[in-house]
Amino acid sequence: MKKTYSLLFFFCLALTGVSQAQLPPIFENSRAQQAQSEATVRRFLSPVRILWQTGTIRNAERLLKVGNGQADLSGKDMCSLKSDGTGKPSLLLDFGRELHGGLQIVTGQWKESKPITVRIRFGESASEAMSTIEPKQNATNDHAIRDLTVQVPWLGKLEIGNTGFRFVRIDLVDGDTELLLKEIRAIFVFRDIPYLGSFHSSDDLLNKIWATGAYTVHLNMQDYLWDGIKRDRLVWVGDMHPEVSTINAVFGYNEVVPKSLDLARDITPLPGWMNGISTYSMWWILIQKDWYLHNGKLDYLKQQQPYLVKLVNLLIQKIDDKNSEKLDGTRFLDWPSSENPKGIHAGLQSMMVLSLNAAGELSRILNDPATAKKCTEAVARLKQYVPDPNNSKQGAALLALSGLVPAEKANKDVLAVNGAHNFSTFYGYYMLQAQAQAGDYKTALANIREFWGGMLNLGATSFWEDFNLDWVKNTGRIDELVKEGQKDIHGDCGAYCYVGFRHSLAHGWASGPTPWLTEHVLGIKVVEPGCKAIKIEPHLEDLTFAEGTFPTPYGIVKVKHTKLASGKIQTDVSGPKEVRIIR
Template sequence: MSDKTGQSIIDPQNLIKLGTGQADLVHRNISRLVSTHEVRPGLVLDFGKEIQGGLQLITDQPGDHRPIKIRIRFGESVSETMSDVDTISGATNDHAMRDFIIDVPWLGMMQIGNTGFRFARIDLVDPNRDLQLKEVRAVFEYRDIPYLGSFKSNDDRLNQIWNTGAYTVHLNMQEYLWDGIKRDRLVWVGDMHPEVMTINAVFGKNDVVAKSLDQARDITPLPGWMNGISAYSMWWVLIHRDLYKNQGDLEYLRKQQKYLVALLDQIMQKTKDNKENLDGGRFLDWPSSENPLGVHAGLHAMMVMTLDAGAELCTILDEPAQAAKCKEVSTNLKLYVPDANNSKQAAALLSLAGLVDAQKANTEVISQGECERFSTFYGYYMLQAKAKAKDYQGAMDCIRNYWGGMLDMGATTFWEDFDLAWTKNAAPITELVPEGKDDIHGDFGAYCYKNLRHSLCHGWASGPTSWLTEHVLGVSVVEPGCKVIRIQPNLGDLQWVEGTFPTPMGVVKIRHEKQANGKIKSDIDAPKGVKVLR
C-alpha cells in the first residue's frame, strides 16, 4: 500500500474477505481510497497464483455519485505492477492491455481485463475522490477440463514441477493454443510442440490442438512457412506424427494429407549437396539465434527428423511413393553431420535425429556446465537427448535445479526464458525489490523478451511434465492410439513414483516402487484395449 497510516487507505483488510460479487445497501466491510491534491493512494493485490482473466470491482455509495477514475496495472510480478509503459522498464500493453485508466461506477460492478497476471495495482487518478470498494475479485477464465494424467513421487519438488508445467499449458489453452497469456497470445507452431506433448500426457485429446494446427495450415498457403519460420512448418509435421501416435485419429490425419504431401515436397527441395538449405526465418530458439553454425546444425537435424516423420505419416496415408522419397532424401542428409558448434540446442537435435551418438552429444556438449545454457523451450529437447543417452539422473537433476529455480523465485507458471545466474542476487517476483537486489523480472531477458516484457507464463516451457511421464513414470506409445504402450520406469534417486496416463480407451494407472534389492516393483492397471509391454 502507498499509505499505511490509515489516512488515505482505510480498512484495506476488508478486501481479503470473501465476497459475493453483488453491490448492496448495507455499507459494511468497505475499503476506502481517499485522494487529495497531494496524495493519490494506491495498493497492490496478490491473488496467489498466475491466472488468465481480469478483475471485478464492486463499489459502494460515496456522497459524490460521479464515476471515479482509477488506474489498473496488472502484473506477472509485483515489479510489473509498479511500472509504466515506457522504453526503460520494458513494460508494455503488447497483445493484452495490462495498464490503463477506467471509470468505475457508483454502487455497482465493473469487470475489466483480459490478460495474464497474479498481481494487480489500483490507484486513484483524480484529487478529492473517495473510492469505496466492497470487493476486488480476480476473474479466472479457463477451459474446465479434467487432469486425466498425473505424476506423484517421494520428491515434492518434482511433483510441483510436473503440476506447474501442466498448469502453464492449461492457462494457454484458450480459444486457440497460445504460447503466452500476457504476451505471445498467438499460435506459434514450433512452440506448440512441447505444449502438445504436455496435453497428450495430462489432458488427452483436446479440440484446441486441432483447431490451432488447422488455423496455422489455413493461413499459410504454400510455399509460405508457418509463422515465417521454416522450422515451424517442420514442427507442424512432427506435431502431427506425435498427435497421431497418441490419439490414433486417422480421420483427422487424412484432412492434412494434401497439405502435408505438398509441404514435404517443399522441404525436400530445400537441400543442397545433401545439406539443409532452408530459407525463410532460420530459427531454433532465441538463445541459439546468435550461433549460425549451431542453427544450421539444428535445422539439418530437424529436416532429418521431419522427413523420417513424414515417411511414417505418408505410409499411414497410403502415399508409398512420397514415403519412399522422404526416406531417400533423409538417408542422403544423414551422410553429412554438421558441427553443433557447442550449441546445446543443436547437439540435442543431432542426437534425437540419430546423426551423432547420444552419449557423445550429452557428455561433450549438453552436460557441460549442467543446466548452464539451457532454455525453457529447447530444454525439453535437451532432456530428451539426455534420456536417449540414458542420463536420466542428470536430466532429473536439471529439472530440479533449472525449472525448480523458477519456483524458488515465486513462479506458479514457467517462464519464456530463464537463466540460473539471474537468481544470484535477485528478489522473488512476489516482493517489491529491495535496495541492492536485482529484479528477477525487470532486470533480465533479451531479444523480444527484455525486462518486464518477459512473459512469466509460456507454454513452451512445460517440457518436464511430459518428460517425467515418459521417462520416470516410463510411458511410451508403441502403436497409434495407445493400442500398445510400453512402461519402463527410470526412477534414478527416487524411491517410488505413481501416476496416470490418458489414452483414447481410458486412463492407465501406474505405480513403481524401489525394493530393498534395488529392483522395481510395478503395479499397472490398463483399460480394455490397451496392451502393455514391459
C-alpha cells in the first residue's frame, strides 16, 4: 500500500511543512494579514518530455533537466531556438500531468541585450496546446488566458500564466533571431495539505481512479473551491457537493469549503437562487448537512440558520396544490440531462424532498422545531406525487435517493440499462449512490471501471467536465498528437457550453468515485455528527482485499478487509478513542 500511495502522490505528499514568512515591519498590518492568509504554495516542475518540435532547435533536452530558476553567466549547454530562412522554431513540452499555475522561463545572453518575442500556448491536452483561438474547435481564453504573446528578457526570468494545463507550446515570433533558454519550468500552485484519506485494493484501476478523483479536487482547492482550473474558475454550489464529499473522504476539514459556501450565501440574497439555479440552493443545504456530519462544528452551522430558515420558506412556496414542485429560475440538473424536461422535473421533485429532509434535520439540531415541522409537512406533501424520470439516469438516481421510487426499481428500469452509457461526470456520483442503495455494487463497480477508467485510458491525469462513451471510437489520447484519420477526443468532442477545447479536463464535480469507493468498498460511513460514530460495512464484490484510511476531527481511522477462501470478509479496524466504531 505504501509503495502505491507514494507513486500516485509523489508530486504532492512531499510538499508539506512550509513555514509562512512574516512581512517586514514597513508593511501595514492589514496588508500583512492579507498576505499571510494565502493558502497556496508554489513548486517548480521541469517538463518530462519534448513531445514535438520543428525548425532550427539545438540542445532541446537541456529543458528536461532540473533547474534552479536563476539566470547565470556560464552560458553552458543552452537550448537554442533560431529563426532563419527555413522558418521559425517551435516546441511542445509535456509536464507529465495536469497542473494549476503558470510558467517560468529563464533565459541566457544573446548578441543584443533586448527582449525577444515568443508565443506561449497552454493546453490540458497536447492538441489544445497546438491550437489557435478560432471557432472551428472552440479554443478560447475564457476564464484564464492560455494563449498569449510576450517578451522574454535577455539574461533574466519571466513568470507568466494562471490556468490549468499539462502541455505548453513555445513559438519564437521574431525573425532572424536566436533565443537561448536555460530553463522552462511549470509553476505548480496548490494547497499544501496532506492526503489523510487513502484507498488501496486488489484492482489497480480502482486505485488509480480513487487517486485521480482526489487529485482533481485538490487542484480545484484554490482561493475558493472551483469547479475547473482552466475554465469555470468559479464557485458553483451544486458542483461543490461531490467535491465536498471528496474533501471529507481525503483531506478532512479545510477552510476552502465554508469560505466558498459563505461566498455563495453572501452574494445570493433571497429570493434569488445560488448561481441562478434552484437546485444549487438546495445543494447548499445538502452540503451544510454533510459538512456538519463530518466536522461537527455547531458554531458554524448556527451562522447559517437565518439564511436556512428563509430558504426553507422559499422552497415550500414552490410546491403547488397538486404537491408538485413549481420551481423557477434555471431548471437544471446537469448538462447531459438538460434536453429532457420530464427528467429534470423528476430530479427537481426529488431534490425538494432531499433538501427539505436535510433542512429538517439541521433545524432539529439548531433547536428550531417550527422550521423542522414545516419541512416534515412539506416532504409528506411532495411524496404524494412521483414524476416519471423519462429514462433519465439523473432523474432516476435522485428519485431513488429521495425515496420517491424504490432504488431497486430505479436501478432495474433505468440506471443499470446499457452499462455506463448515459452516465455523466457530475451526476454519475448519484447514479452510483442509487445503485449502492439498490444493493447492486457489482454493476456500480463495473460502471466506475468503464466510465472513469475510460478517461484514464485516454491519458487523463484528472477527471473531465464531461465524458461520453460514444466519443471513444477511433479517438486519440490527450497526451499524444492526433494521428491522421483519428478523432480528437478534446477538440472534436464536447457539447453545450463545453464544445471542443473549451471543455475542461480537470473538473472537480467528476470526482464522485473517490468518496463512493471510500463509503461503499471500504464501507466507512459517518453516522453521528463530528465522526463520533462510524459504521463499517464493506462490499468487496470481486476484490480480494481493500484497505485505506479516513480522516476524522480526532485522527485517522484505518480499515483493512481481506476476502478469505470461504468468501467471508475479515475486517481489521483501528481509530481514535473518541470515534465509536460500529460493525
